[in-house]
Amino acid sequence: MxxxxxxxxxxxxxxxxxxxxxxxxxxxxxxxxxxxxxxxxxxxxxxxxxxxxxxxxASHEPLQRFNSMKVREVQGVPVNIPDSLSVHDAVITLFMENADTLLVVNEDKRFAGIVTPKDLLKITLGNAGAASIPVSMVMTRYPNIVTLAPDETVMDAIRKMSQHQVDCLPVLMPSADSSQNPVVAGWVSKSNLIALLSDIATARELGEPE
Missing domain, CATH: 1.10.10.10 (Winged helix-like DNA-binding domain superfamily/Winged helix DNA-binding domain)
Structure with a gap:
């Protein structure tokens, strides 16, 4: 970089x-x-x-490792919710799963959008009936979302997070049918990347293969 x-x-x-x-x-x-x-x-x-x-x-090892690593090697399991879920239940899911972002899927289990704590806070403040609103009404919809493909590099993920100032990026698999939304393959978050750096640094200090 x-x-x-x-x-x-x-x-x-x-x-x-x-x-x-x-x-x-x-x-x-x-x-x-x-x-x-x-x-x-x-x-x-x-x-x-x-x-x-x-x-x-001490060395360039972590940077070189990052340059060669693919997103599919580091992606985590996302917290998916249906687009029909209520804002109330989305808030509960957010806290129960200790997640920074929720990925929203449609009835065909395909990627529909994302919901963040900020989105949920905006809709609930001063709105007594917000709890029953479906998340489809408050989410940021695909394709207006920065995403990753499994074959992109970890450095690509870092650049996108940095350029767009986001904490999490969905990893998507394109659909063979262009009329269908892509499928969620995983996600990459700042927490994923920090843990990866820690693992690489620890392995280097111990003299172990990464």
Missing amino acids: ELIELVKKHAPVTGEQLAEYLGVSRPTLRSDLSLLVMLGMLDAKPKVGYFLGNTFR
């Missing part, structure tokens, strides 16, 4: 300097840098700048 390579070469380096190297504005990089810090790829110190995170200080 170009940002990581720049930080490795120039660390410590400020966000302003990175933006200048890349020819973009500082706000454009803000979400990318925040995600990389969250994933442990970069560290940051106030008034000092960015430098490589613990995971990357």
Whole structure:
């Protein structure tokens, strides 16, 4: 990833300097840098700048591993709900499953959209009858959603999360019938990626094959 390579070469380096190297504005990089810090790829110190995170200080192994890994290798099992489920039951599912996002499927079990805590909060605030509304009325509908394919790389997932400022990306398998929505194959979340980085770093420290 170009940002990581720049930080490795120039660390410590400020966000302003990175933006200048890349020819973009500082706000454009803000979400990318925040995600990389969250994933442990970069560290940051106030008034000092960015430098490589613990995971990357010793070698390039994790970055090389990320470059070669496919989404299908790291995707998790999503929390799917039917589009007929009520907002009330969606809220309960969200907390029971400790999920950041719910994937919505239609009656054919195909991907229909996503519902986030923010979506549910918006509809319930000051709306006494919101609990009985179906999630199909509040979800973000496919295809207006950033998604992944199983053969995309983990770095593709990181870039999409960073560019679109999302915490979770559905992994979809296209349908042979173009009139049908795709099938949900899994999902990739920031939690997945953080756990993956931790596993890679631990394996390297112990001298074990990843």
